[in-house]
Amino acid sequence: MAHFIEQMAYIGVTPWHGLGRRLSPKQPIEVWQREAGMDWKIQDSPVHFKSNSIGALGSIYTFPEQKVLYRSDTKAPLSVVSSRYQVVQPREVLEFYRDLTEVSGYELETAGVLKGGRKFWALARTGQSTVLKDNDQVDSYLLLATSCDGTLATTATPTTVRVVCNNTLAIALDGSNRAIKVPHNTRFDSQAVKKQLGIAVSQWDEFMYRMRALTERKVQWHEAMGFFMNVLCDVAPDEKLPEALPNERALRRVQGLYEGGGRGALLKSAQGTAWGLLNAVTEYVDHERRARSIEYRMDSAWFGNGAQIKQRALDAALRLAA
Incomplete structure (x- = not known):
């Protein structure tokens, strides 16, 4: 099967999907553009x-x-x-980070092209980081992605990455995702987006305060099962169980990840806690969920149904800790 990821570049540890060209740190935007396969233009x-x-x-x-x-x-x-469609060029996605990397301490970590050029993205570490119980580190990132086929608005998403398992999670508070979306009937103004993102990025401390609360919320067995049933099978905690469970395979796998099979599942921060519930779901979506290929899984985890599942898991975990 042809790779869904046409080309990508990265620094640091090889990505979990094993694809891409490894770069040394602090490379200029021009090198990223070439090595990530983003050195072409969209013409019409x-x-x-x-x-x-x-x-x-x-x-x-x-x-x-x-x-x-x-x-x-x-x-x-x-x-x-x-004819009114406003194109965002691959180079514009990388240029968005130029002043952030040169002045604000950001560092590009991965960038690439999906679906033959229909989608492209760049992901940068912001420099913010929090350590939870048992040295469970969570880093702050900013993901910028767009499409030229109408499937994705140009979207800047403050994102967390849990280091022990490389799980990704979009930052959201009070049920609201902090992503900034620019539809393609509007011109992409990078400076305006950065001004809006300033508010979202500043909420890192508040978001991680909520995540720390998840590590303190101990979970009983029946609560864990209710959580997974709600998130994966759309069954409310007080609802009668159907004879045939939808998504039963996913339910059993996520339960196994939570009960010790997941990376970092036995850390004090995660074992028997709402934080552990959340990360069992994010690990499943990012690394194990059935997909045509690992590349399709990544696309879903960042932009599609997988991202929606992770959002439901976050909302449910925050309700547990409320």
Whole structure:
């Protein structure tokens, strides 16, 4: 099977999916652009169609309300979009981090291209970090991603990474994700996005205060099962169990991760706690959930259904600790 990740680059430890080109730290944006496969442009052309009704060769007409987006390097088509569609170039995603890395202490950690160029992203460590019980370290990151096929707005997401297991989780408080989304009918203004992100990034301490509360919340066996049933099977704690459980395989696997099979599951911060419940779900979604390939799993965990499952798990864990 062809790789869903067309090309990517990273620094530090090899990513869990084993793909990408390893770079030494502190590389300039231009090196990232080349090594992450983001050194091309999205170009566009009006949509044309052929009619055979007039003459043997037919006639070519233009449909001005839509345009074809294609790669400047391979000329491969990417999508057909409205003529009002505002394109964000691969280079713009990396340029977003230039002043953050040169002045604000951020460090790019991974960047790459998905689905032949239809999606691309960059992930940078912000420099903020918190250590929970038993040296359980959680680092702060900023993920910027976009698409050129309408499947994803240009989205900047404050994100956490639990070091012991490399689980990712979007920062959210009071049921609200702190991601900044710019739809493609609007021009992407990187400076405006950074101003909005300043508020979100400043909430790191409050978010980690909530995560620390999860490590203090001891969980009984029936609470753990109710949590997993709610998050994975959409069964409320007081609801009668159906005869055939939906998602039973996932339920059993996540339970096993929570009960000691997961990375970091036996740390004092996680063993028998709401923090352990949350990380059992994030580990399952990021590393073990069934998918056509590991690349599809990553796309889902960051941008799709997997991200929604992790958000439900976070909301449920915070309710337990409330």
